Amino acid sequence: MLDDAVAASAPGKVLLAGGYLVLDRAYTGLVFGLDARIHVVAKGVPTGNGVTLQEITVTSPQFEGAVWQYGYRMAERDSGVDVTPLRADADLRLDRNVFLETALTYTLSYVTSIAKVHIKPAHVFILADNDYYSSPKDIDRGAGAGSQFYNFALPLSRASKTGLGSSAALVTAFTAALLKYYLPTSIFDLATETGKRRLHNLAQAAHCAAQGKVGSGFDVASAVFGSCLYRRFSPSLLMDRPEAGAKGFATQLCALINESGSGASWDMEIVKEAVKVPKGLRLVMCDVRCGSQTPGMVKKVLAWRKEKPEEAKIIWDELQEANKALAKEMKSVAEQGSDGYERLTQCFTRIRHGMRLMSRESDVPIEPPAQTELLDACTRVDGVIGGVVPGAGGFDAISLLIQDTESTYLELEQLLSEWTFAQDGGSVGKASSVSILRVREEMSGVKSEDASFYKTWLP
Numbered sequence: 001m002l003d004d005a006v007a008a009s010a011p012g013k014v015l016l017a018g019g020y021l022v023l024d025r026a027y028t029g030l031v032f033g034l035d036a037r038i039h040v041v042a043k044g045v046p047t048g049n050g051v052t053l054q055e056i057t058v059t060s061p062q063f064e065g066a067v068w069q070y071g072y073r074m075a076e077r078d079s080g081v082d083v084t085p086l087r088a089d090a091d092l093r094l095d096r097n098v099f100l101e102t103a104l105t106y107t108l109s110y111v112t113s114i115a116k117v118h119i120k121p122a123h124v125f126i127l128a129d130n131d132y133y134s135s136p137k138d139i140d141r142g143a144g145a146g147s148q149f150y151n152f153a154l155p156l157s158r159a160s161k162t163g164l165g166s167s168a169a170l171v172t173a174f175t176a177a178l179l180k181y182y183l184p185t186s187i188f189d190l191a192t193e194t195g196k197r198r199l200h201n202l203a204q205a206a207h208c209a210a211q212g213k214v215g216s217g218f219d220v221a222s223a224v225f226g227s228c229l230y231r232r233f234s235p236s237l238l239m240d241r242p243e244a245g246a247k248g249f250a251t252q253l254c255a256l257i258n259e260s261g262s263g264a265s266w267d268m269e270i271v272k273e274a275v276k277v278p279k280g281l282r283l284v285m286c287d288v289r290c291g292s293q294t295p296g297m298v299k300k301v302l303a304w305r306k307e308k309p310e311e312a313k314i315i316w317d318e319l320q321e322a323n324k325a326l327a328k329e330m331k332s333v334a335e336q337g338s339d340g341y342e343r344l345t346q347c348f349t350r351i352r353h354g355m356r357l358m359s360r361e362s363d364v365p366i367e368p369p370a371q372t373e374l375l376d377a378c379t380r381v382d383g384v385i386g387g388v389v390p391g392a393g394g395f396d397a398i399s400l401l402i403q404d405t406e407s408t409y410l411e412l413e414q415l416l417s418e419w420t421f422a423q424d425g426g427s428v429g430k431a432s433s434v435s436i437l438r439v440r441e442e443m444s445g446v447k448s449e450d451a452s453f454y455k456t457w458l459p
C-alpha cells in the first residue's frame with residue numbers, strides 16, 4: 001500500500017422513533033448509530049513513464065464487477081469539477097453509481113474552491129461491514145464466515161439491503177476520506193467540531209442531490225455525529241441552488257458548506273446527551289430479508305397528511321410525545337437505574353399504537369401484519385423489552401431493545417430460527433426466514449481510521 005493512504009469510516013443507523021415525523025422541523029427523531037460501518041480507503045496511484053491520467057477509480061471488492069472509473073477536469077464559469085464516468089473497456093456496461101458520482105463531484109468541487117490543491121489521481125476502496133446486506137445462507141455457514149468483510153460473490157445490484165443506511169454511511173465515509181486525502185489538516189481536520197460540521201454539510205448536500213430529493217437527513221447526521229435526538233435542517237437550505245456543473249456552483253457550494261459569505265447557517269439540531277442506552281440493555285436488529293420501497297411509502301403518507309391535516313396532527317403530536325417519553329425513560333434508567341423495565345415497555349407499546357394508526361389512516365403498510373406478528377412474538381421472549389419497525393417501516397429489519405444476556409439472545413435466536421416470515425401476512429409473496437444481525441447501537445459517528453488496518457482486504 002502506498003504510504004499516502006488515508007481512511008475513514010461511518011456508522012449505519014436505525015431511526016428507532018420518529019419515522020415520518022422527523023421530515024418536519026416541528027418534530028424530532030431518535031436515531032441510533034450502529035456498529036456496522038462503511039470504511040473507505042483513499043490512496044495514490046503509482047505513475048510509471050511520466051504519463052498521468054486524470055482518473056479516480058473506486059472499487060468495492062466485496063461485490064462482482066464493482067469498479068467505477070471517473071475522469072475529472074476543472075470546468076469553466078466557476079462551475080466546479082466536472083466528473084465523467086468512464087467505461088473500463090468497450091464491452092463493459094456503464095454501471096453508474098449515482099451516490100459515488102455525486103459525492104465525488106461535490107467533494108472535488110469543494111476541495112478546489114477552498115484551497116489551491118492539485119487533484120492527483122487516486123484509487124478509492126469501499127469496505128462495508130457485512131450486516132448492510134442480507135447474507136446468503138452459504139456465507140453464514142461457509143469458509144468466509146469469520147471475515148469482517150464478506151466476499152458476497154454477486155453484483156451490488158443483486159445484494160439485498162437490510163436498511164441500515166448504506167448510502168448515507170457510504171457518502172459520509174467517502175467524502176471524509178477524500179477531504180482527508182486532498183486537504184491539509186490546517187484546512188480540514190476531522191478531529192475538530194468545524195471539520196465534522198463541514199463534512200456533515202457536504203455529505204448532506206451530496207446525498208440529497210444523489211437521491212434527487214431533500215429527505216430529513218437523519219441518516220447522514222447520525223453517520224457524522226453518531227446517536228442523537230435529531231431535528232432536521234430547513235429544506236430551503238438545499239433548494240433553488242445551482243446544480244453541479246452550472247455557473248457559480250463552486251462558489252455557492254463553498255459558502256453553503258462553510259456557512260460563510262452568502263451561505264446561511266445550517267439549523268439542524270443534534271442533541272447527543274438526550275440519547276442513552278441503559279447499562280445491561282442493547283438494541284438488536286432482526287432481518288426479515290425482504291426490504292421495502294421507502295420512497296413510495298413516504299409520498300403516500302405525506303399526501304394523506306396534506307389531505308387530512310387535522311387528523312394527522314393528532315397522530316403526529318401524540319407520537320412525538322411517545323417518542324420523547326421513550327428517549328427520556330431510556331436516559332433516566334441509564335442514569336438512575338430502575339427495578340424493572342415496564343415503563344420502557346409501555347413506551348414501545350404507545351409508539352407502535354401511534355404508528356399503526358398512521359399506517360391504517362394513510363393506508364401504508366408501516367407495520368404490516370407479518371411484522372406485527374413477529375414483533376409480538378419477539379416481545380413475549382423473556383428479556384425483550386420492546387420493539388418497533390423502525391424508520392419508514394415496511395419490510396426492513398425490525399429493531400428490539402433487549403436485556404443483554406446470553407439467555408435472552410439465545411431464546412430470541414431459537415424463536416427466529418423456527419420463524420417463517422410471510423410477506424403480506426402470508427397471502428401474497430414469498431415466505432422467508434428471519435435472522436439476527438450482528439449489529440448493536442454505537443454512540444460515535446464518523447472516525448478517522450488507520451489505513452494500514454485494511455491491508456488484508458485490499459489488492
Ligand SMILES: Nc1ncnc2c1ncn2[C@@H]1O[C@H](COP(=O)(O)OP(=O)(O)OP(=O)(O)O)[C@@H](O)[C@H]1O
Nearest residue numbers: 060097098099126128161163164165166167168170
Ligand atoms: N458497498 C458499496 N459500494 C458501493 N456503493 C454502495 C455500497 N453499498 C451501497 N452503495 C450505494 O448505495 C445505494 C443503496 O442506497 P439506498 O439508499 O437505496 O439504501 P440504504 O441506504 O442501504 O437503505 P435505507 O435508506 O433504506 O436505510 C446503492 O445503490 C449504491 O449506489
Ligand SMILES: C[C@@](O)(CCOP(=O)(O)O)CC(=O)O
Nearest residue numbers: 019020215216217391392393
Ligand atoms: C420516513 C422517514 O422519516 C424515515 C425513513 O427511514 P428509513 O430509511 O426507513 O430508515 C424519511 C426521512 O426521514 O427522510
